[in-house]
Amino acid sequence: MIDVPNPVDGSVVGQVEHHSEFEVRAAIDRTCAAFPAWSRLLAKQRSDILRKWFDLVSADKRAFAELMCRENGKCLTEALGEIEYGLGFVEWYAEEAKRVYGDTIPTHAQGAAVIVTKEPVGPVASITPWNFPFMMITRKVATALAAGCTIIIKPAEETPLTAYKLLEYARRAGIPEGVFEMVTGDPVLIGKLITSDARIKKISFTGSTVVGKLLARQSSDTLKKMTMELGGNAPFIVFDDSDIEQAAKGLVAAKLRNSGQVCISPNRVYVQSSIHDRFVQRVKELVEEIPVDQGLQERFVVGPLINAKAVSKVTELVDDARANGANVVLGGHLHAKGGLFYAPTILTEVTDAMQIQSTEIFGPVFPVYRFETEMEVIARANDTEYGLVAYAYTRDLGRAFRLSRNIESGMVILNSGSVGTASVPFGGVKQSGYGREGSYYGIEEYVQVKYTLMAGLD
Ligand code: ADP
Numbered sequence: 001m002i003d004v005p006n007p008v009d010g011s012v013v014g015q016v017e018h019h020s021e022f023e024v025r026a027a028i029d030r031t032c033a034a035f036p037a038w039s040r041l042l043a044k045q046r047s048d049i050l051r052k053w054f055d056l057v058s059a060d061k062r063a064f065a066e067l068m069c070r071e072n073g074k075c076l077t078e079a080l081g082e083i084e085y086g087l088g089f090v091e092w093y094a095e096e097a098k099r100v101y102g103d104t105i106p107t108h109a110q111g112a113a114v115i116v117t118k119e120p121v122g123p124v125a126s127i128t129p130w131n132f133p134f135m136m137i138t139r140k141v142a143t144a145l146a147a148g149c150t151i152i153i154k155p156a157e158e159t160p161l162t163a164y165k166l167l168e169y170a171r172r173a174g175i176p177e178g179v180f181e182m183v184t185g186d187p188v189l190i191g192k193l194i195t196s197d198a199r200i201k202k203i204s205f206t207g208s209t210v211v212g213k214l215l216a217r218q219s220s221d222t223l224k225k226m227t228m229e230l231g232g233n234a235p236f237i238v239f240d241d242s243d244i245e246q247a248a249k250g251l252v253a254a255k256l257r258n259s260g261q262v263c264i265s266p267n268r269v270y271v272q273s274s275i276h277d278r279f280v281q282r283v284k285e286l287v288e289e290i291p292v293d294q295g296l297q298e299r300f301v302v303g304p305l306i307n308a309k310a311v312s313k314v315t316e317l318v319d320d321a322r323a324n325g326a327n328v329v330l331g332g333h334l335h336a337k338g339g340l341f342y343a344p345t346i347l348t349e350v351t352d353a354m355q356i357q358s359t360e361i362f363g364p365v366f367p368v369y370r371f372e373t374e375m376e377v378i379a380r381a382n383d384t385e386y387g388l389v390a391y392a393y394t395r396d397l398g399r400a401f402r403l404s405r406n407i408e409s410g411m412v413i414l415n416s417g418s419v420g421t422a423s424v425p426f427g428g429v430k431q432s433g434y435g436r437e438g439s440y441y442g443i444e445e446y447v448q449v450k451y452t453l454m455a456g457l458d
Contacts, residue, residue, distance in 0.1 A: 008295075013070045016161065019190075020185070028181075031178055035149070046097050047095065052173035056169045058087060063165075069295045071161050072158070083134055086139065092438070100148075114453055119448055120148030124144050124152075125154075125202075128153060128155050128206055130158035139438070141153065152200075155182065195218035196222065200224065203215055204226075204227040205227070227435030230388075230432050237377055237391065237393070238270070238393045241394055248279060248282040250416055251417060254417030259364050260362060260364040264388060269366055283366065284346055287346065290302055302341075313362065313363070315342075318345055326348065342365075349370075350368060352369070358385075381407055384430075387410060392407075426438045426442075
């Protein structure tokens, strides 16, 4: 068995099985065996089952939220927010299942018809991270099942309990064995088994760029379709024509979500020189109002980081910035609560030469950079190997459009700190990956296009 610790105090929240190679192979076999029957169900039947899953989980949100607080450390308010977000995908794809339309194309030959249909790619596999233990599962499972695929998931070792609870509710909703399978154990072994199995037609991975590339390499022999949601290094740009209060609030909410452990977390805050001090002061006031605590209460708090490795990484990045001339305006150390709590930290006079500029922080740290002109800041925002999301605040319409056009990322969020919902395409470019999740684009990742020519009709 694998123990799942609570990041707040290290106590054991629960255990999951460490599946053997034999058990993982058997689960893959079941996922493949279930595909023909599941894919042949009427779209409406799959939709009704997904809707049932949505209803059952919706009736028990509180139990899911409390479990997520204990295994992930995020506060109850955030956990409940994640559940709304995650359930949104089940609802959306229960509906979308019925709308996987094809085309007819004007024929190129006399007495013929050209028909284009969309078919599920086949059995798929997914590997998920720990930062959204609920939403990561629902987003991948709902999309796959809606398209007519069956799916096997390996959740993160840190947060498998929420995932297994979702599986339990899925069974109660009538999602049978094989259609949705879950395995836990050695990630390296499981990764090898699913990537080398030719019957698995697609991998949907969310996690680090390093592991994403490894899985893509491992899958090359069996030529799988891939969706890769990898790391980010989001710029958050505040121009002097913006509403400073809104920008400060947007930044704090986006940054402190999940204690900064989010791939779309603002990672580089660029503030135009003329408003720099005023903006930093306001952000500091807002951050100081938010308590740092364990999260089993009804208010927003900054929780612990997920594990000791995460704490060391944040410490190292902040220490490096300080040693190279950054100003520590707030925090800059472990929080007095001890354990895995890191104090919310604001750094100013950060420069592009520091390690923190090119590294995904994954902690409650606001590195603030100064800039002078739009052209300069766009070039600096793009000066990263990642391209997941960029945020900017401005009230200049022309500038807003220029940012949307010139920033190299899969998502550009203007005058808001909030990105995701089920109806929009989430995903990145460059080393942040490829493929989209959510919206009607999301289901395209799970289907293949079939062209049928019907000749000899005259
Ligand atoms: P993080 O650093 O955020 O945990 P990872 O990319 O290491 O990001 O982990 C994301 C997911 O990938 C987790 O479920 C983890 O178990 C899995 N994982 C890590 N290494 C491998 C590997 N070599 N093969 C397959 N899966 C892996």
